[in-house]
Amino acid sequence: MPEILVQLFGLATIASAIRAFVPLYLATLGGVFNERSGIVNIGIDGMMIFGTWFGAWGALQWGPVAGLLTAVAAGVAVAAIHGMATITFRVDHIVSGVAINILAIGMPRFLSIVAYGQGTQSPQVPSLPKIDLPGLGEQSIMVPVTVLLGFGAWFVLTRTIFGLRLRSAGENPRAAESLGVRVRGQRWAGVLISGGFAGLAGGYLSIELVGLYREGMNQGRGFIALAALILGNWSPIGAAFACLLFAWTEALTVFLRVDWINNAFIQSLPYIVTLVVLALFFRRVRPPKAVGQAYEAGSPV
Amino acid sequence: MKVEEKPTPQPEPEPGFEEVAARVPWGQRLRGWGIQLLAPAVSLLIAAVIGVLVILIVQQSWGDVADVAGAMWSYGLFNRNSVAFILGRATPLIFAGLAVAIAFKAGLFNIGVEGQYAIGALAAGYVGYQLSAPTALHLPLTILAGMAGGVLWAAVPALLKVYRGAHEVISTIMMNFVANAVLLYLLSDLMKDPNQQGGIAQQQTPPIEPTAQVGSMVPFFNSIGFDFRGSAPVTWFFVLAIVAAILYSLTVRRTRFGFELRVLGTNPRAAEPSGIRSNAMIMKAMLLSGAIAGLVALQDVIGIDDRMKLDYIRGYGFTGIAIALLGRNSGLGIVAAALLFSFLDRASSGIGLNTDVPKEVTSIMQAVIILTIVIAYEVVRRMTARRQLREQHERA
Known part of the structure; x- marks a missing residue:
């Protein structure tokens, strides 16, 4: 096989893509929940960053499983801030999300200094035992868990009453309210679930993928997840394919080497692909109808 | 894309703008500005309170809170170069x-x-x-x-x-x-x-x-x-x-x-x-x-x-x-906000030099300011909207 094909589709590349798929897909699943409930969550990236920090910290204290749970709790806590701002106080969703992302720049550094005595990195943290997937080498146990969570999310959203209500809050909140759905409650559920997924994604990054917390390790994955959400047409199944594409481009940054392209540009491949995807698909998809709109029960506005 | 014509440089205000502005009585205008300043004030206060809480959690002593406040004040404002640093x-x-x-x-x-x-x-x-x-x-x-x-x-x-x-x-x-x-x-x-010195x-x-x-x-x-x-x-x-x-x-x-x-x-x-x-x-x-x-x-x-x-x-x-x-997207507000954040940066150096508290505590305060300010402005906006509505009803 020619070298370039090995670089593009070799087992090492695919195995690496699977590893990169997990955090992207988890974050995107979270995004599906908040967007389908009507809340825009630009703060997913910040929630992931908190997940990476608290995941590593929790794993150091109590082991990897507790670390992942700590990451989930951290994501939910940050999501609660977003929920309070957007649902309770009806602040513009993007403004609040941006504020959360800025919070995620300064806060982890302070926490690191307090916890580890230095600002940018944690000590090595314990990981879960690896499993051997046929043909894909050693993988985190989170890989099958993520696939299950994807099916779970699809089932909850499309086959349960809770999912129907959640989607109705994002499509037509007024009609939903008139049928007895508590729109704000559904939106709170959407945002908190989203924070939990984002936190878990961050926890996977620090505990499973890298084995420690490092400043800037998230590398904007939360924003790529937002693009995957669009490309996947706001569905858990579609998002899986979108995330596979993005995860593959991320793997290429490690394995692809082309003489006439500087490595710095190969490193930015995921971002360029995201731009291209946005340019090609943004008009062809259909976002939830009422996403981003504030809703006040019984208000004429 | 086709070239748009240049933004027409028309310095004159929109018709009637001055007259409308002049009709608002001064008392009401002052009250309006007071309400506008309320939001940043509340937000700064919350940031300070959270800053104090963080120091208490990390260091568990009120002495450190006083040290930090002192360092922020004396180093942040009165160190020889502080004003130059803040402006720069x-x-x-x-x-x-x-x-x-x-x-x-x-x-x-x-x-x-x-x-x-x-x-x-x-x-x-x-x-x-x-x-x-x-x-x-x-x-x-x-x-x-x-x-x-x-x-x-x-x-x-x-x-x-x-x-x-x-x-x-x-x-x-x-x-x-x-x-x-x-x-x-x-x-x-x-x-x-091409000609760099050093290792x-x-x-x-x-x-x-x-x-x-x-x-x-x-x-x-x-x-x-x-x-x-x-x-x-x-x-x-x-x-x-x-x-x-x-x-x-x-x-x-x-x-x-x-x-x-x-x-x-x-x-x-x-x-x-x-x-x-x-x-x-x-x-x-x-x-x-x-x-x-x-x-x-x-x-x-x-x-x-x-x-x-x-x-x-x-x-x-x-x-x-x-x-x-x-700064609420106003020129004056942005200058004031930039000076405030710049002061916090300077004060953060003072905290690092003169106290045992990590100087990044100011970055937490900045983050809290950002989060509370968006909520505070929204609350104030609704307060003003409600007041205007009430005044309209009274007039009608």
């Missing part, structure tokens, strides 16, 4: 805040200021060391190159938005990452400084010609009674930043272009019916935002230092979003 550090923040704000006014979120000023600084650095010309030509060209770099980087998300509908938040962030790659590539390859290779350009440099403001300040050290980081870019803030305010409030921006930002659906071409306005707002963003790092590159270094790309773009939010 506020300069890039003012530009960044204005860049974010002008896009905000049109309802656009330019999260890409970070990448735009990186490319701007590269372009300015290149013109600075490559060209040789008299100052009268070289300096303006260098500054224009900086702005052009910012415009170039803002143009991609603007075009994607207008022609493909891609949301600017995601595309501008992606452009930040791509800018980072361009930066790494150019500074360690094409634009690398570790810095990612930097060759030195910029003296004809493209902007002077320090220290001699000026010392001539009017200050006593800054010669190395204090404040240059004439500070004056340029203030001028930019004034021009921004005048443009937004008093020109037709500014009016159209605000219509697009507050009620996009009303824009087209009232003869505003939304797409053209989106392009203009985004490119203007990029042009201002291009100025952000120039003080570092051609003022304080004499070359472009990788280190000069240090998050001003994200702080700029905070500055614009805190």
Whole structure:
């Protein structure tokens, strides 16, 4: 096989893509929940960053499983801030999300200094035992868990009453309210679930993928997840394919080497692909109808 | 795309504007301003309280709280160089805040200021060391190159938005990452400084010609009674930043272009019916935002230092979003917010030097200010709206 094909589709590349798929897909699943409930969550990236920090910290204290749970709790806590701002106080969703992302720049550094005595990195943290997937080498146990969570999310959203209500809050909140759905409650559920997924994604990054917390390790994955959400047409199944594409481009940054392209540009491949995807698909998809709109029960506005 | 006609320079206010403004009684206006100031005041108070709580949790002593407050006050404001530092550090923040704000006014979120000023600084650095010309030509060209770099980087998300509908938040962030790659590539390859001294290779350009440099403001300040050290980081870019803030305010409030921006930002659906071409306005707002963003790092590159270094790309773009939010997108507000954040930076050094508390406690306070300010403004906005509604009812 020619070298370039090995670089593009070799087992090492695919195995690496699977590893990169997990955090992207988890974050995107979270995004599906908040967007389908009507809340825009630009703060997913910040929630992931908190997940990476608290995941590593929790794993150091109590082991990897507790670390992942700590990451989930951290994501939910940050999501609660977003929920309070957007649902309770009806602040513009993007403004609040941006504020959360800025919070995620300064806060982890302070926490690191307090916890580890230095600002940018944690000590090595314990990981879960690896499993051997046929043909894909050693993988985190989170890989099958993520696939299950994807099916779970699809089932909850499309086959349960809770999912129907959640989607109705994002499509037509007024009609939903008139049928007895508590729109704000559904939106709170959407945002908190989203924070939990984002936190878990961050926890996977620090505990499973890298084995420690490092400043800037998230590398904007939360924003790529937002693009995957669009490309996947706001569905858990579609998002899986979108995330596979993005995860593959991320793997290429490690394995692809082309003489006439500087490595710095190969490193930015995921971002360029995201731009291209946005340019090609943004008009062809259909976002939830009422996403981003504030809703006040019984208000004429 | 076809070239739009230039923003018509019409300095006269919208018809009837002055009369409407004059009809609001002064008492009511003062009360209105008081309410507007209430939000930042509450937000600062909450930030201070949370700062105290964080110190108590970390150090568990009130003595440290007093130490931190003392260090912030005495070092932050009264150290010999503090005022110069605050003005100098506020300069890039003012530009960044204005860049974010002008896009905000049109309802656009330019999260890409970070990448735009990186490319701007590269372009300015290149013109600075490559060209040789008299100052009268070289300096303006260098500054224009900086702005052009910012415009170039803002143009991609603007075009994607207008022609493909891609949301600017995601595309501008992606452009930040791509800018980072361009930066790494150019500074360690094409634009690398060939004769570096010392062991570790810095990612930097060759030195910029003296004809493209902007002077320090220290001699000026010392001539009017200050006593800054010669190395204090404040240059004439500070004056340029203030001028930019004034021009921004005048443009937004008093020109037709500014009016159209605000219509697009507050009620996009009303824009087209009232003869505003939304797409053209989106392009203009985004490119203007990029042009201002291009100025952000120039003080570092051609003022304080004499070359472009990788280190000069240090998050001003994200702080700029905070500055614009805190300053409510007004020129005066942005200058005040930039000075406040710059003071917090300076005070943070004081905390690091004089206390046992990690100096990053100020970054928590900044974050809390950002989060509480958006909520506080929203609460105040609703309070005012409710009051106006009540007054209308009473009048009717």
